[in-house]
Amino acid sequence: MEQNELYPIFLKLHNLNVLIVGGGNVGLEKLSFLLKSSPNANVEVVAKEFHLEIKVLAENHPSIKLTKSKFKKKMLKKRHMVIACTDDLKVNKKIYELSRKRYLICNIADTPDLCDYYLGGIVTKGNVKIAISTNGKSPTTAKRLREFFEEVIPDDINQMVENLNEYRKTLKGNFEEKVKRMNEITDSLKNKE
Numbered sequence: 001m002e003q004n005e006l007y008p009i010f011l012k013l014h015n016l017n018v019l020i021v022g023g024g025n026v027g028l029e030k031l032s033f034l035l036k037s038s039p040n041a042n043v044e045v046v047a048k049e050f051h052l053e054i055k056v057l058a059e060n061h062p063s064i065k066l067t068k069s070k071f072k073k074k075m076l077k078k079r080h081m082v083i084a085c086t087d088d089l090k091v092n093k094k095i096y097e098l099s100r101k102r103y104l105i106c107n108i109a110d111t112p113d114l115c116d117y118y119l120g121g122i123v124t125k126g127n128v129k130i131a132i133s134t135n136g137k138s139p140t141t142a143k144r145l146r147e148f149f150e151e152v153i154p155d156d157i158n159q160m161v162e163n164l165n166e167y168r169k170t171l172k173g174n175f176e177e178k179v180k181r182m183n184e185i186t187d188s189l190k191n192k193e
Contacts, residue, residue, distance in 0.1 A: 023047025126158025
């Protein structure tokens with residue numbers, strides 16, 4: 001059986017510099033996805049033309065910069081991650097190759113072989129965030145799982161997280177003792193059927 005070997009991480013995009021190359025529908029989708037999870041993400045979008053909704057997003061998010069230009073190699077300087085979603089596969093592939101030479105993680109839209117990472121489904125309830133991946137095989141399944149988790153995870157879960165965080169601050173002892181106590185308290189979250 002094939003195994004998903006992707007390693008999930010949660011990035012602080014407000015501390016990183018993201019470049020999106022492409023200002024059309026796919027660029028809008030990628031930018032919207034980033035901003036939904038990270039509204040203060042530092043993103044520069046480079047394109048010859050911008051979808052109207054990209055312009056609206058940039059007006060509403062001061063951390064978004066729009067650069068009306070064709071892609072140039074120097075635009076990769078001081079970046080942490082890159083998304084290429086132009087309508088020219090040759091340009092996208094060049095961006096991927098240049099990114100790899102600079103050790104930048106890169107995602108080429110709709111081209112899994114040219115992706116160091118995927119943008120999966122995400123469920124957010126306050127401080128609780130769950131990422132969903134189908135290993136790039138079925139974005140529709142990730143979407144359905146996201147909808148399922150959004151429905152079954154209670155809206156007040158954030159209050160529980162806040163309460164446990166306050167309790168954790170009061171615990172004394174070494175790390176192992178604190179972990180043991182937190183495990184005892186949260187044990188009731190497991191289904192005991």
